[in-house]
Amino acid sequence: MNGTPTLVRTRAELEAALNHPDGSHGAGRRAVVMTMGALHAGHLSLVEQARALADTVVVTIFVNPLQFAPTEDLSRYPRDLDGDVRLLTAPGLLREGDVVFAPTPDVVYPDGDPVVRVSAGAIGNVLEGAARPGHLDGVLTVVLKLMHLTRPDVALYGEKDAQQLAAIRRMVHDLDVPVEVVGAPLVRDADGLALSSRNAYLSADERERALGLSRALRAGVERAAEGASADDVRAAAGAELAASGVDDVDYVALVDPSTFADVPDDGYGDALLLLAARVGTTRLIDNTALTLAPSPGAGARTAPEGARA
Secondary structure, X not given: OOOXXXXXXXXXXXXXXXXXXOOOOOOOOEEEEEEOOOOOHHHHHHHHHHHHHOOEEEEEEOOOHHHOOOOOOHHHOXXXXXXXXXXHOOOOOOOOOOEEEOOOHHHHOOOOOOOOOOOOHHXXXXXXXXXXXXXXXXXXXXXXXXXXXXXXXXXXXXXXXXHHHHHHHHHHHHOOOXXXXXXXXXXEOOOOOEOOHXXXXXXXXXXXXXXXXXXXXXXXXXXXXXXXXXXHHHHXXXXXXXXXXXXXXXXXXXXXXXXXXXXXXXXXXXXXXXXXXXXXXXXXXXXXXXXXXXXXXXXXXXXXXXXXX
16 A cells, blocks of 8 residues: 555544544554654654554654753754655555644643643653653653554554653553553664764764763673673773763663663673763763673572563
8 A cells, every 4th residue: 555644733633534434443453653753764663663563553743841851942852744754654654544643732732731640650760760850751641642542552662762661661551551562672873873863963073972872882781791790881881981082971870671770789680771971962862781690600699670580
């Protein structure tokens, strides 16, 4: 099937686009990919995976004000709806019968800022939640609203925002939301920089320094492969950031993938190494999975909760 997707801006237009003329909700499997626009190859890889998993794909484009702190410039976030739609209609992506939902804030929040919001709980109090208080609460609130509005069978999110993905999975589980959540692999540019809409803010010199994040992750993975402890892995990543000229670091963290609790120095098993830093005025995040080996013959290390049988 060729053709173009339907672009809708209001709740009524979305409902009409998703429903069949007979008023039914349609047959087949529906996937949603939620974005804030300024699309890049990472977003498009999510749409491509959604295309393989579902009969109908809905892409939402909405810059959510709830997830921006007062100190963050919401108006500065890049917006290019026409360009985004052009990218989404490339071969193998959206087609006739699919939907692009690009609402304004008054459509998503018709009564203004919502009084009742979703709390990210303990996952929202650390790392990104500590650096950007209320950020994950804002993310979960809009994600739940968009799930209700688009009624998907499956929702896809990038593993680059690992803490966000973990929070969404926990929300869906704890609140019994009937949606399958799928994580899609992080996509990197040829030089190793994780794709992000914020990369557009980097000067040539800043981009070169930003490569320190991916080098720091590699350093941590290499130390883990050598049998290093959790603290040694963190130290190796931090040292590489410093050597690369990335000195405005929010955190270098090694956590349990399911709870986002810090891995103790004697921990072993699957873990996530996460970084957040500012390069110039641009805040970047990156992460990678790794496995910590137990101490040889000692059995003294403790497996992270997510790695236990």
